[in-house]
Amino acid sequence: MHISGPVAGRRRRVAVIAAVMTCSTALTTAPTGQGLVGADGTPAPSVAARQLDWKSCVQGSEFDCATAKVPLDYSNPGGRTIELAVVRRKATGPAPRIGTLFFNPGGPGGPGTVQMPQNYESFPREVRERFDIVSWDPRGVGSSTAVTCFASPEEAAEWGATKAVGFPVGGKERTAFIGAYKDLVRRCEQRDPELLRHVSTADTARDLDRLRQAVGEPQLTYQGISYGTILGATYANLFPDKVRAMVLDSNIDPQAWTNHASDADPRLTTPLRMGSDRAAAATLQQFLTLCGSATTARCAFSAGSPKATKDKFDQLMQRLRTQPVGDWTYAGTVADVVSSLYVVHPGWAELAGRLQTLWQGRVAEPSPFPPEPAVPNPKPYLGEEQGAAVLCGDSPNPRDPGVYHAMEEASAAAAGDAGRFWTWSAMGCANWPVTADRYRGPWNKPTARPVLVVGTVYDPSTPYSNAQAMAKELADARLLTHHGYGHTAQINPSSCVRAHESRYFIEGTLPPAGTTCRPDSLPFSAPKPSGGVATGGGGTAG
Numbered sequence: 001m002h003i004s005g006p007v008a009g010r011r012r013r014v015a016v017i018a019a020v021m022t023c024s025t026a027l028t029t030a031p032t033g034q035g036l037v038g039a040d041g042t043p044a045p046s047v048a049a050r051q052l053d054w055k056s057c058v059q060g061s062e063f064d065c066a067t068a069k070v071p072l073d074y075s076n077p078g079g080r081t082i083e084l085a086v087v088r089r090k091a092t093g094p095a096p097r098i099g100t101l102f103f104n105p106g107g108p109g110g111p112g113t114v115q116m117p118q119n120y121e122s123f124p125r126e127v128r129e130r131f132d133i134v135s136w137d138p139r140g141v142g143s144s145t146a147v148t149c150f151a152s153p154e155e156a157a158e159w160g161a162t163k164a165v166g167f168p169v170g171g172k173e174r175t176a177f178i179g180a181y182k183d184l185v186r187r188c189e190q191r192d193p194e195l196l197r198h199v200s201t202a203d204t205a206r207d208l209d210r211l212r213q214a215v216g217e218p219q220l221t222y223q224g225i226s227y228g229t230i231l232g233a234t235y236a237n238l239f240p241d242k243v244r245a246m247v248l249d250s251n252i253d254p255q256a257w258t259n260h261a262s263d264a265d266p267r268l269t270t271p272l273r274m275g276s277d278r279a280a281a282a283t284l285q286q287f288l289t290l291c292g293s294a295t296t297a298r299c300a301f302s303a304g305s306p307k308a309t310k311d312k313f314d315q316l317m318q319r320l321r322t323q324p325v326g327d328w329t330y331a332g333t334v335a336d337v338v339s340s341l342y343v344v345h346p347g348w349a350e351l352a353g354r355l356q357t358l359w360q361g362r363v364a365e366p367s368p369f370p371p372e373p374a375v376p377n378p379k380p381y382l383g384e385e386q387g388a389a390v391l392c393g394d395s396p397n398p399r400d401p402g403v404y405h406a407m408e409e410a411s412a413a414a415a416g417d418a419g420r421f422w423t424w425s426a427m428g429c430a431n432w433p434v435t436a437d438r439y440r441g442p443w444n445k446p447t448a449r450p451v452l453v454v455g456t457v458y459d460p461s462t463p464y465s466n467a468q469a470m471a472k473e474l475a476d477a478r479l480l481t482h483h484g485y486g487h488t489a490q491i492n493p494s495s496c497v498r499a500h501e502s503r504y505f506i507e508g509t510l511p512p513a514g515t516t517c518r519p520d521s522l523p524f525s526a527p528k529p530s531g532g533v534a535t536g537g538g539g540t541a542g
Helices: 112-122 125-130 153-160 171-191 201-214 227-238 254-258 270-274 276-292 306-322 330-340 347-359 384-394 401-415 417-429 464-473 495-507
Strands: 064-071 081-089 099-104 131-136 220-225 243-249 451-458 477-485
Touching: 064 201, 081 112, 081 201, 099 112, 099 201, 099 227, 112 131, 125 131, 125 495, 131 201, 153 171, 171 384, 171 401, 171 417, 201 220, 201 227, 201 384, 220 227, 227 243, 227 254, 227 451, 227 464, 243 495, 254 270, 254 464, 270 276, 270 417, 276 306, 276 330, 276 347, 276 401, 276 417, 276 451, 276 477, 306 330, 306 347, 330 347, 330 417, 384 417, 401 417, 451 464, 451 495, 464 477, 477 495
Parallel strands: 099 131, 099 220, 220 243, 243 451, 451 477
Antiparallel strands: 064 081, 081 131
16 A cells, blocks of 8 residues: 555655546446456446547647546446546557457545556556546545545645654544544534445445446456555456456555455454554665665765664664654654665665764754656645545444554564554544445456456565465466565566566466566666666566
8 A cells, every 4th residue: 555644644655646637527338347346246237438638738739638437436336426637648659459458546535637647657668658547536436536634735734734654653642643633534524424325445446347338448448556555456257248458557456455354353453464564674674785785875874884884773763763853753753764674775875874864963854755746636635534435434443433453563673664654654544434346256266367456575564465365365366476575566667567467468378377577676776887787677487
């Protein structure tokens, strides 16, 4: 999952978030698709899909924009409709076009109309040549009909200033933190409670099938990263005969997401059930080990050895507890550390530089935002209530705010600072007012084609064990292991992974069972000579 809400802090949004677009379109009727099914597996009324009227997003842009109208409630297709902002980059050729690849960038709450253009070059060249690539802002998010619990961004910023950055430290901050999220829920209930009940993953999967029909595809070709994997798995089990090809990269364990066995009284938050705390701790340990094994020219925070660098980090965290550097508090710095582990290049080197600056007692500059894509609305409102609406309505979390401190201490005992970070990331769910139309399984409906599951070994958000679980849960899936670092193989490149994804999307060919890939370059490694061939990207079967 991407970092959102209390875990993001105010310094950095991870995995290249920027914004969205609002393009108006006229819609013309296209043939009706097959009947939908409810989250409980029962048929729902079929609804006609409409073709999309694409227009250039802005003058000179290579991306096209459209707006789709879909029912708010698929069980009442004649009722209220909502809008979905959609973006497309047409296949570049010269090889013959195969079809449309749909992409979800994760979150929950990631705006696809921004993140797809930003990450477009990370799709394999062969895939860009032969597929139109389409993404959208899911219902409730960005430039689609969005969950907004404040009258203005300024009001949202004022609310954010009432709580600690990252997570609360001490009783006074915990009381304020819990109170802030109670206030958020009150605001959300007042503005559009009907929308809150219909921003589930199942609803978004139904929207995805409508978009598939709207672009004229008989079956779905799809890539989902992070939260996009649980969306993909939901689609695969609601519409199993419509799966042409599906890549799920950096997976969420479906059982951890649904918590089916103890739905009424979950003992852990969603991230703790997933093991995000332990995964972040393991990835941080790799960061410190590799940094300590490098020179300060390669890693500014290096203390000359892995152990000395780990000790230096612990000393810095202890110092920040009582002596913040400017507005860099202990909790805010931990939030920045974990979020900065997502993107290895250049994220890890930049993180090392910030830590060294703080070690010297100087205020560190925040990580720069990615460039804005050429879309009409590159900075939409992306308040944390948008991701919370999906997570809290869809995945069970403890309802008693009083238990979060005990969970934090238990997680910290196993995962250190990262445990505190991930425990409080679901605080918004403690008092969330509605339960959405959840899909809770089964996850093993036979699909028309097998699914390719990609898991990164050192992922600070979605552990490799979740990819293993996803591959076992699905009826027909192949696991591809990326023995690398960071959150998603898509934004932490491996030529090996990209080659296997290309063959799968284009030819339907899965990698051999047991295939392992490696990243093109390791953290803190020497830069490759100009024009050199990347090493370490080869795969091994066995």
